[in-house]
Amino acid sequence: MKDRKKADEGELDYGNWVSLKLIYVPGAAGLAILILTPLVPLLLVPSLVLIAISSYFAYARHLFSPRGKDISRQVRRMVLTNIGGQGKGRGLDIGCGNGALAIMLAKAYPEMMVVGMDYWGKDWGYSSSACERNASIEGVGDRVTFQRGDAASLPFEDDSFDVVVSNFTFHEVRGVRDKGSLVQEALRVLRPGGWFSIQDLFLLKSAYGDLDALLDKMKDWGAEDTRFIETRNSEIVPWSLKLPFMLGTMGIVAGRKRARSVLEE
Numbered sequence: 670m671k672d673r674k675k676a677d678e679g680e681l682d683y684g685n686w687v688s689l690k691l692i693y694v695p696g697a698a699g700l701a702i703l704i705l706t707p708l709v710p711l712l713l714v715p716s717l718v719l720i721a722i723s724s725y726f727a728y729a730r731h732l733f734s735p736r737g738k739d740i741s742r743q744v745r746r747m748v749l750t751n752i753g754g755q756g757k758g759r760g761l762d763i764g765c766g767n768g769a770l771a772i773m774l775a776k777a778y779p780e781m782m783v784v785g786m787d788y789w790g791k792d793w794g795y796s797s798s799a800c801e802r803n804a805s806i807e808g809v810g811d812r813v814t815f816q817r818g819d820a821a822s823l824p825f826e827d828d829s830f831d832v833v834v835s836n837f838t839f840h841e842v843r844g845v846r847d848k849g850s851l852v853q854e855a856l857r858v859l860r861p862g863g864w865f866s867i868q869d870l871f872l873l874k875s876a877y878g879d880l881d882a883l884l885d886k887m888k889d890w891g892a893e894d895t896r897f898i899e900t901r902n903s904e905i906v907p908w909s910l911k912l913p914f915m916l917g918t919m920g921i922v923a924g925r926k927r928a929r930s931v932l933e934e
Contacts, residue, residue: 681806682799683769686741686837687730696723729910743905744868744916745770748836749777751866751898751923756781758831758863763820763855764788764838768800768813774834775809781832783809786818821845821854828860835867837919840876848876849883852922853890859926865892868900872918887922895924 699719706713731737748770756778762771765785775783789795800815818824820835820842839851852867859865871877880897887895898921901911911917 681803683741683767683803684795685730686733687726689730691726692723692730694723695719695726699723725909729915732907732910738907740905740907740910741769744900744919745773745836747898747900747903747905748834748866748868748921749774751896751921752832752834752864753925754831754862754864756832758782758860759784759829760832760834761786761825761830761858763823763833763835763867764841765800765815766795768803768815770834770836771800771813771815772804772807772809774832775804775813776807778832781812783813784830785813785815786820786823787815788819789817820851823854823858825858827857829858831860831863833859833863833865833867835869837869839867839869840873847878849878849886852883852887856887856890856892856926861891861926861928864923864925866921866923868919868921870918871897871920871922872899872901873913884922887924891926892924893927895922897922 696719699716699722702712702716702719706716733739733741735742757780760771760774760778760781760783762774762783762785765771765787768785771783771785775781785800787795787797789797797815797817801810804810804813816824820838821844833855835855839848842848842851845851848869855865855867871880871883877883884895884897900906900921901916901919906916
């Protein structure tokens with residue numbers, strides 16, 4: 670309750686998946702064009718379209734925020750529901766942003782040491798300092814560390830982690846056309862017998878191609894008990910967020926990595 674109160678008061682900064690630019694830019698452009706409509710009546714339609722776009726993203730931002738429906742937190746929580754095992758050892762969050770999922774993982778498993786990794790580019794406004802501050806506020810600063818890295822080439826040895834998670838990261842990785850290769854890289858650093866749960870836009874064919882083909886490849890990469898959870902159809906996702914460019918193509922691939930004896934056969 671205390672941590673939740675801090676989040677409501679704005680002490681925790683996990684960011685919002687809807688950038689303010691998506692609200693302000695079309696909104697300002699729409700209003701500017703609207704001013705010209707008395708001179709050019711045909712401009713009314715594009716101005717209203719831009720204002721509608723701005724209004725939609727403002728509403729979506731509200732839904733994702735703690736003061737709205739807190740959809741972001743609920744979506745992250747779905748990632749953790751697919752992790753089995755004892756909840757011990759080391760966990761990795763690939764693309765940790767401002768630390769939200771890494772911190773949630775640490776709080777869910779008090780005996781686990783967690784690493785949050787991100788590239789921390791300028792596009793999203795995330796930072797390692799914000800991660801460390803949030804972990805401290807949430808009371809897990811002694812068990813969560815953060816470091817810079819690239820999801821396409823993780824800075825970790827093979828079989829380094831007992832749990833690997835990621836949420837809405839892989840489709841944003843630039844320079845990698847086949848996003849499925851990022852799943853392969855995530856499995857590389859997972860120890861045999863370890864669990865993985867990765868949520869992304871897996872139904873977006875331009876990013877992942879055929880989903881069944883990806884799931885078959887994952888078997889070759891050492892995954893077993895692999896399943897796809899179509900989280901876009903979860904009851905927590907309102908119809909307004911089920912558009913393809915929002916949460917309409919999201920899902921989770923989850924399972925575990927085959928034990929060493931099986932991998933070596």
